[in-house]
Amino acid sequence: GAVVSQHPSRVICKSGTSVKIECRSLDFQATTMFWYRQFPKQSLMLMATSNEGSKATYEQGVEKDKFLINHASLTLSTLTVTSAHPEDSSFYICSAPRAGAYEQYFGPGTRLTVT
Amino acid sequence: SQKIEQNSEALNIQEGKTATLTCNYTNYSPAYLQWYRQDPGRGPVFLLLIRENEKEKRKERLKVTFDTTLKQSLFHITASQPADSATYLCALDDSNDYKLSFGAGTTVTVRA
Numbered sequence: 001g002a003v004v005s006q007h008p009s010r011v012i013c014k015s016g017t018s019v020k021i022e023c024r025s026l027d028f029q030a031t032t033m034f035w036y037r038q039f040p041k042q043s044l045m046l047m048a049t050s051n052e053g054s055k056a057t058y059e060q061g062v063e064k065d066k067f068l069i070n071h072a073s074l075t076l077s078t079l080t081v082t083s084a085h086p087e088d089s090s091f092y093i094c095s096a097p098r099a100g101a102y103e104q105y106f107g108p109g110t111r112l113t114v115t
Numbered sequence: 116s117q118k119i120e121q122n123s124e125a126l127n128i129q130e131g132k133t134a135t136l137t138c139n140y141t142n143y144s145p146a147y148l149q150w151y152r153q154d155p156g157r158g159p160v161f162l163l164l165i166r167e168n169e170k171e172k173r174k175e176r177l178k179v180t181f182d183t184t185l186k187q188s189l190f191h192i193t194a195s196q197p198a199d200s201a202t203y204l205c206a207l208d209d210s211n212d213y214k215l216s217f218g219a220g221t222t223v224t225v226r227a
Binding site: 004006032034042043044045046049091093095097102103104105106107108109111 | 147149151156157158159160161164204208213214215216217218219220
């Protein structure tokens with residue numbers, strides 16, 4: 001099956017610093033990837049759509065200047081949380097659909113803790 | 116407003132029994148509905164997709180039904196095993212643009 005990886009799996013950073021999370025599709029090309037956030041005991045909330053070669057589109061209420069997304073190639077999207085605050089602590093998950101299919105392949109997630 | 120509701124936060128069942136999970140939605144008109152499994156601290160894993168013109172779909176011990184009139188999907192795990200213990204999420208794509216909206220999930224615990 002299709003494989004999506006994320007790096008790092010866990011990160012702890014100080015308040016005010018920036019953190020970059022990578023999402024890679026390992027065995028297929030993904031022109032579109034999605035970034036979700038999941039708080040404890042809650043469901044996944046879509047944050048943004050990452051488009052290869054063009055700007056990301058953000059869901060309502062998600063600050064594009066705070067959550068920078070870059071989709072530099074057909075297999076890599078990055079999410080940078082800028083000037084992180086403790087309330088940004090969450091589980092960040094990326095996903096990508098294979099071409100011609102509706103099911104999504106999710107990465108293993110990145111646990112971000114901001115102290 | 117749009118809502119996706121999954122029945123009870125947690126379901127505890129005896130090994131070998133059938134687990135039935137419910138997903139109800141309002142103010143969506145999805146062309147298809149998906150079910151995912153999520154283990155603690157991991158990303159979701161795709162299980163099944165059912166289209167609006169399909170009443171039922173099966174995969175091994177899993178069965179999904181989709182009633183667009185009732186706006187409901189049922190997810191069944193038959194002959195359940197302790198390894199089936201996980202959180203199960205239903206997800207909708209309302210606009211055919213791959214952007215998924217998820218329910219809160221139902222956590223299933225299968226006792227040996």
